[in-house]
Amino acid sequence: MTPQRCAALADKVMSADDAAAFIMPGEHVGMSGFTGAGHPKAVPGALVRRMAEAKHRDKPFTVSVWTGASTAPDLDGALAAVDGIDLRMPYQSDPLTRAKINAGLLDYLDVHLSHVAQMVWEGFFGDLDVAVIEVAGITPDGLLIPSSSVGNNKTWIDQAERVILEVNSWQPAELEGMHDIYYGTALPPNRKPIPLLRAGDRIGEAYLRCPPEKIIAVVPTHAPDRNTSVKQPDVASKLIAEHVVDFLAHEVKVGRLPDTLLPLQSGVGNIANAVLTGLDAGPFGALTAYTEVIQDGMLQLLRSGTVCVASATAFSLSDSGMAELRANIAGYRDRIVLRPQEISNHPELIRRLGCLAMNGMIEADIYGNVNSTHIMGTSMQNGIGGSGDFARNAYISMFLTPSTAKNGAISCIVPMASHVDHTEHDVQVIVTEQGLADLRGLAPRRRAKKIIEHCAHPDYRPALQDYFDRAMASPCGKQTPHLLGEAFAWHTRYLQDGSMRHR
């Protein structure tokens, strides 16, 4: 395979070290990458070496790192290790980066994934100096074959002053033609309707375009994506999946959903995967997906034929999922569409398609406000990602979590969420292994009853009910009864004693 087939770019081919030398301290750097797929594999490491050397000479060298979403230890982790990031956006899931964020050493902008591209175009984050983008190849005409994720790559290439390309020959040649890059976005007042009517519609082009004069380096690589580890579904995940499948089947039965449901959106992670697996065993067929990532469970649904077509912005596969994709990519490539994340997460499209949104969470309170981002209200876990794009605009917005964490020391249903990412207005269904709370049409007091009875772990139910009862008996307003003086007592108890349980 000769991924770089463009003669005009031949003299731009260079080593990662030479390419990284073009990146200056203080610059805004747009990197490719979404959930470990399609991030640059070589230039970040070379940049880290420059930063380490600068640090050794007491010359600080930091950059702002803008991506699609999370990347990999050799990008986020390595840069964070040398204190090379001054600002990170819009999403991360790296342990070392997270530690620096929560130590207050690194600015982190947690942004709705659908907002990122437009806000960069709008100039709200300043100019983008350089883009470092992995592609799967370059055609003889200079068109860029996107890699295993699209993310914000179109925007980074369009907006950056300079572009560094990594051409990764490890990526399958069959990726060519799978992408749908929409070039019809604009700034207001020139925006037009986005002509997408079905999850599988192709409205754009298979390639990314970049004016050759912007390309300052082409770096050949041959390196795998970061694998996403997937656990076998545990009992709780299987129960959550069952509740979701039963609920959807019921909605079909009463005529609120068509037989083929509506396009599925599924957050990243083990519970989401378990739900996808559950759907494969369920009564449904001829489904579609309009989501962010193709994870193992989605691949399984495509393999079995339960899902006809899936739209996403990236792959997010385990070792075995990746092996399956690579072995049988010919059978998948016409049924998977990879789009820019401003399209995969666009409110206009999610609302038009009527997605069924299923996202994980950290905790929900008894009124259905959801915390997706902050452990104990202050420490960033990963970020809001696209959950808000989907939850707000979905046909039905579901949030899923086991009812407890840390071996039961944490209740994921709390009196008051210690941070709110999704307000009660955007949360219609909450599911734990205990059951499913359908909150549609319920005022807050009735939501509390449903959530406590159906979702909370039995060990925590009496204390939640007691909180609610005492709030109702207090002089507070009864729309959303709370005892403000002890609303976070469960969280402070956990911080002090290591458990939310009452002693």
Place this chain on the structure above:
Amino acid sequence: MTPQRCAALADKVMSADDAAAFIMPGEHVGMSGFTGAGHPKAVPGALVRRMAEAKHRDKPFTVSVWTGASTAPDLDGALAAVDGIDLRMPYQSDPLTRAKINAGLLDYLDVHLSHVAQMVWEGFFGDLDVAVIEVAGITPDGLLIPSSSVGNNKTWIDQAERVILEVNSWQPAELEGMHDIYYGTALPPNRKPIPLLRAGDRIGEAYLRCPPEKIIAVVPTHAPDRNTSVKQPDVASKLIAEHVVDFLAHEVKVGRLPDTLLPLQSGVGNIANAVLTGLDAGPFGALTAYTEVIQDGMLQLLRSGTVCVASATAFSLSDSGMAELRANIAGYRDRIVLRPQEISNHPELIRRLGCLAMNGMIEADIYGNVNSTHIMGTSMQNGIGGSGDFARNAYISMFLTPSTAKNGAISCIVPMASHVDHTEHDVQVIVTEQGLADLRGLAPRRRAKKIIEHCAHPDYRPALQDYFDRAMASPCGKQTPHLLGEAFAWHTRYLQDGSMRHR
């Protein structure tokens, strides 16, 4: 004027009492009305008389009341007074209704205004039994001339089993032709792009349609809309307006906004009116508005020509504003478009147009999370209304408030918002009379600095800074530093002592 010109409906004309007799206990009733404009004036009163009589006989008579938004004392207030409402949605601003809600006597669903119609179509709230809709007239062909608000009237008429029309001859005949009723909505998977490209575009019809066999009563009325009281802008409002105008002028200067800005959205109320007045005195021209209501300030902008065209779903005028509109309606009617609220508030359209959203709030915390609905975290004030529709999808989302309330006893900038309606992800600019905090591109810790320095009242700044400093010095996570044990100490102090001030 003969507002009811349809011969086929002549035998349906009856008194309000006779019409109200068609409404049964326990029914779901869809009423017209949005901010005091276009609500039914006679049937609710007749319904209240039935309810009062039933109550006298110890036979409870309640209904669910679904509207566009707030109505008037003779609807919400009168029904609440006889305990005639079991569930109210999606917005209200009536003192008596509010009192019943906060006493826990009435279920209140606080819903994004753009979500209401679709969720009723989707069947999430059950069937709509009867619609009570004020119209300005009925044509000989039986087409309904919408009144001074559109709200959810199209949906109520389409979805209700039975329809009661109030034909209000008080409404100006010139309303005919001002409305744009879009009949292209659908349920997924059949939704299509909404073909609106500019604030003033007309994409629908001037009339509401209703199959005559659904119309069970036609009640003639001649009664004014509820006036919205507008105060002369006070010093704080004028300062807020100045900060907004300066900010927008700066955005134009640096090239982030066009000379003619982008379509304005302005929440209801005195501060919003003051900002509109400020815009009229500012450097801008050829503006447009894509908003929920035409209030006095917007009428002034239309009169002066600063705004060319304004789209809304309702009027919301003071006595003098209404007199001005009625006296000069010929000059306004081609420059005002009244639409269903699912269109005025549609995420697809707000994002496409790139609205400049300006909404009031109750409080913001130092990280920019906004509480729009709950006094001291538990008592409903009015509701979220359309603020979320606009804030999430705006080009720039601004929230405005005086820095203090209750003569300084309440700081509207608090350590932690006691209820969250708009998360930090949806809040880009906060404005008080003290100044403007531009939060774009800032991580939470930097947002805190900006908000404390620019927006908080000087009397509260040291205590906010002290809270932030102590949170930073604590062992908590530093992405969003908080002291959970005292995050609501300001609110509990107010509840105990009548002031948030430290003694």
